[in-house]
Amino acid sequence: MPFSPSKSRLPTACYAEYDWRSRAIKYHRAQIRPFLGFREATLRDAEALTTYLSEHVVPQAWTDEQVKAAVYQRLRALAIEPPTSERLDRIIASAAHTFEEHFCAATLEQLPAATLTQMDALLSQAAEDDEAEDPERSPFQQLKIDPGRVGIDNVFAEIAKLKQLRQVGVPPELFGTVAPRLLQQHRQRAAVENIYEIRHHPAPLRYALIAAYCWLRAQEITDSLVELLLQVVHRIGATAERRVERELIGELETGGR
Numbered sequence: 614m615p616f617s618p619s620k621s622r623l624p625t626a627c628y629a630e631y632d633w634r635s636r637a638i639k640y641h642r643a644q645i646r647p648f649l650g651f652r653e654a655t656l657r658d659a660e661a662l663t664t665y666l667s668e669h670v671v672p673q674a675w676t677d678e679q680v681k682a683a684v685y686q687r688l689r690a691l692a693i694e695p696p697t698s699e700r701l702d703r704i705i706a707s708a709a710h711t712f713e714e715h716f717c718a719a720t721l722e723q724l725p726a727a728t729l730t731q732m733d734a735l736l737s738q739a740a741e742d743d744e745a746e747d748p749e750r751s752p753f754q755q756l757k758i759d760p761g762r763v764g765i766d767n768v769f770a771e772i773a774k775l776k777q778l779r780q781v782g783v784p785p786e787l788f789g790t791v792a793p794r795l796l797q798q799h800r801q802r803a804a805v806e807n808i809y810e811i812r813h814h815p816a817p818l819r820y821a822l823i824a825a826y827c828w829l830r831a832q833e834i835t836d837s838l839v840e841l842l843l844q845v846v847h848r849i850g851a852t853a854e855r856r857v858e859r860e861l862i863g864e865l866e867t868g869g870r
């Protein structure tokens with residue numbers, strides 16, 4: 614029987630009792646679509662959705678739930694019935710892959726040749742055999758070490774790191790329009806991967822990861838340097854106060870004899 618609004622007033626309990634795996638479901642859905650103004654998704658719709666996601670959604674580095682919410686919102690606006698969950702996951706994965714390729718390629722195009730040479734130097738190590746190398750010996754790995762206890766030596770160590778990062782020459786405006794969460798994702802990936810893994814990535818991905826890491830790491834070290842210097846100044850002040858107190862107490866003790 615064709616679906617009609619006049620016959621759609623059913624008890625809400627019918628929804629829970631409906632057999633969602635029955636043969637009739639396809640027939641019922643086919644009746645509901647034109648009534649609500651929707652249509653089934655086509656291959657062209659999937660391609661268009663992939664393009665939309667790669668250009669407008671994936672660059673925001675949203676969570677999986679947020680991405681899916683954006684997908685359903687887009688499909689509702691276009692009056693297209695959502696595909697199955699499995700197909701939707703494939704569309705999202707394809708969009709993420711497409712964006713990653715474009716982002717890395719665009720990043721590589723903006724990096725000067727001298728910067729690429731400096732990045733290669735960061736990944737260099739003394740040993741010739743990749744598998745026999747000590748990852749802690751690479752300059753890039755040394756940049757990952759956090760500052761130690763408060764002290765002048767650690768201040769100079771952080772200054773040396775910042776100087777090295779600036780010598781890499783990542784353009785300051787490179788990631789000016791990139792979503793912070795997306796940049797943090799690439800920075801974190803570069804931080805957890807070892808030198809062997811980073812070296813064996815395709816060039817666009819390899820340089821994009823290093824660029825994102827250096828770009829953010831320079832900001833982090835600048836902030837840590839400010840904090841270290843403030844703590845050093847505070848310690849110097851506290852030491853000076855204790856010295857003055859000791860001198861005053863000594864003078865009082867001497868004058869009281």
